[in-house]
Amino acid sequence: MDYFVDKTLFIIKPDVIQYSNQIEWAVMDADFTILNKSRILLTEEQVIEFYKDQEENENFNKVIEYMTSGPIIAMILSKKDAVNSLKELLGPADVEVAKEEKPKCLRAKYGKDAFYNGLHCSETFEEAKREIGFFFSNAIIDPLSGREEVRLFLEKELYPVxxxxxxxLCKEKPEDPILWLGNWLLKNNPNTPVIIEVDD
Structure with a gap:
């Protein structure tokens, strides 16, 4: 898998969180790779910051209430032309339009209406960069174009950890070193977002 391909942000909103497993399978069936995932309970302040371009919207308080009503799942997805591919998979933001024009899309299947549409995706590459940075502050978003950039990335981000x-591992000398190292890397992942998380 080529890590350095296009990326986009995908959010499963609180009202469809119970379908998260089915939605994730649909995303993977569409050949997306999930690079990072976090289950998060957003605060009002975080919602205001994330949706700051909608502050003038008369429904903004409703947006805050909606997005803080329960946990969300935020994911970084990777695929060639990821932004447009995910928009195509999700379908129109208005669920009624989605059901008419693209009845097999995810919003048609899981959304309720134009407001409670269940799912969010980045609209542009620039928006994806901002949104990924919001939830996953250490994520590499731009593709690394050459061997030297890849080498520098590995030396800075991977080798120290x-x-x-x-x-x-050498100090602990565990019975199963591969399993131990895998668990250690999961616990010490520097890309884990610093956001309030909730248990299932």
């Missing part, structure tokens, strides 16, 4: 993990 891996070196710490391998050093700790």
């Amino acid at each position: 891996l070196t710490l993990g391998l050093t700790q």
Whole structure:
């Protein structure tokens, strides 16, 4: 899998969180790769910041209430032309239009109406960069174009964490070193977003 391809942000909103497994399978069936995922309970302040371009909207308080009504799942998805591909998979934001024009799209299947449409995706590449940065502040968004950039990325982002993990592995001498290292890397992932998380 080529990590350095197009990326976009995908959100499963509170009203359809119970269908998250089915939605994730549909996303993967459409050849998207889930690069990062986090279950989050947003605060009012976070919703205001994320949707700041909609502050003048008369329904803005309703947006805040909606997005803080329960946990969301935010994901970084990867695929060639990820932004447009995800928009196509989700379909029109208005669920009634989605049901008429694209009855097999995800919003037609899981959304309720134009407001409670269940799912969010980035509209443009620039928007994807901002939104991914909001939830996953350490994520690499722009593709790395050359060998030198890849080498510098590995030296800066991967090798220090891996070196710490391998050093700790040598000290601990666990019975199953591969499993131990995998668990250690999950617990010490520097890309974990610093956002309030909730248990299932």
